[in-house]
Amino acid sequence: MKILLLEDEYALRKSIKELLEDSGYIVDEYSNGQEAIEAIYNSKYDLLLLDVNVPGINGFELLENLRKNNIDTPTIFITSLTEIDSLERGYDLGCCDYIKKPFDLKELKLRVASALKLASLKTKEDIxxxxxxxxxxxxxxxxxxxxxxxxxxxxxxxxxxxxxxxxxxxxxxxxxxxxxxxxxxxxxxxxxxxxxxxxxxxxxxxxxxxxxxxxxxx
Known part of the structure; x- marks a missing residue:
């Protein structure tokens, strides 16, 4: 399984990457939204982990662009935003989950596994x-x-x-x-x-x- 991680906080990005790679996932990491969206259009990912407030285009804008172009890769937002309007916007754009900072890395691991399992079941229904x-x-x-x-x-x-x-x-x-x-x-x-x-x-x-x-x- 291949995951794209967009997170501009260096220490957190490296910790998440290490955790997921130790769990057997392939992880491409980015700190800039523009670089991340270019990677998504040039490769296929099974899951996107997106911080919202990042340089370039933000996580919300990135996902909105993808959905308009019929890219429906499952997406989890990683963010410190807590306002209900922000949560609502994320789900309206098509994310499958939200995890608020700070969080336990084990919780993220569980949410990633759950999102990938759900996506796999949906794919099987399409076949x-x-x-x-x-x-x-x-x-x-x-x-x-x-x-x-x-x-x-x-x-x-x-x-x-x-x-x-x-x-x-x-x-x-x-x-x-x-x-x-x-x-x-x-x-x-x-x-x-x-x-x-x-x-x-x-x-x-x-x-x-x-x-x-x-x-x-x-």
């Missing part, structure tokens, strides 16, 4: 297991086979998403046109897109129901 080793993430719209992501075009992703929503049910060409294009399109184009998608999948995953449409068997 739909399919036959032949395939799985589909309904949140990220990604298809994997045996853990390896399969590259799909935007149209192929939308068609697959429709099939997932109606798995084990017949999906007609008219349903596909309405869902993907929301306007008239040549039915031949639908067949081309379906064939392109089927070429990337096991041949038995999407079945042709003659004269009616298609079915994803799951």
């Amino acid at each position: 739909i297991e399919l036959p032949e080793g395939y799985s589909y993430n309904t949140k990220c719209f990604t298809l994997t086979k045996d853990g390896k992501e399969i590259t799909l075009s935007k149209t192929e992703k939308m068609i697959l998403d429709l099939f997932i929503k109606h798995k084990n049910q017949v999906v007609t060409p008219e349903m596909i046109i309405e869902y993907v294009w929301e306007d008239f399109v040549d039915p031949a184009n639908v067949r081309v897109q379906i064939n392109n998608l089927r070429k990337k999948l096991d041949k038995n995953l999407i079945k042709n129901i003659r004269g009616i449409g298609y079915k994803l068997e799951a």
Whole structure:
């Protein structure tokens, strides 16, 4: 598990980093909000630990920026702010927890473990297991086979998403046109897109129901 730590107090930052690394986590540490947000956009983290009052952009501004850009990494604020308005703002921005300074490092360790466990459970809820080793993430719209992501075009992703929503049910060409294009399109184009998608999948995953449409068997 990889954690980003934003804390401008040197001694506290080093203590937190040492505690978490001793617990088996990988920790990238930053004292400046601008440097931290650049790191987040260039790497993937499982959890963010953010102080609020730091140089550069503050923790609130940082999380607001991330959420506007659909980055929903679980976030814990570490702060000396105690006003209810500050707490409310943090939760409104999408943090999952708040820990007030001063705190016991063991308490932080417990909160980190709890946040990561909850995030893991939510992720599992987003995964739909399919036959032949395939799985589909309904949140990220990604298809994997045996853990390896399969590259799909935007149209192929939308068609697959429709099939997932109606798995084990017949999906007609008219349903596909309405869902993907929301306007008239040549039915031949639908067949081309379906064939392109089927070429990337096991041949038995999407079945042709003659004269009616298609079915994803799951």
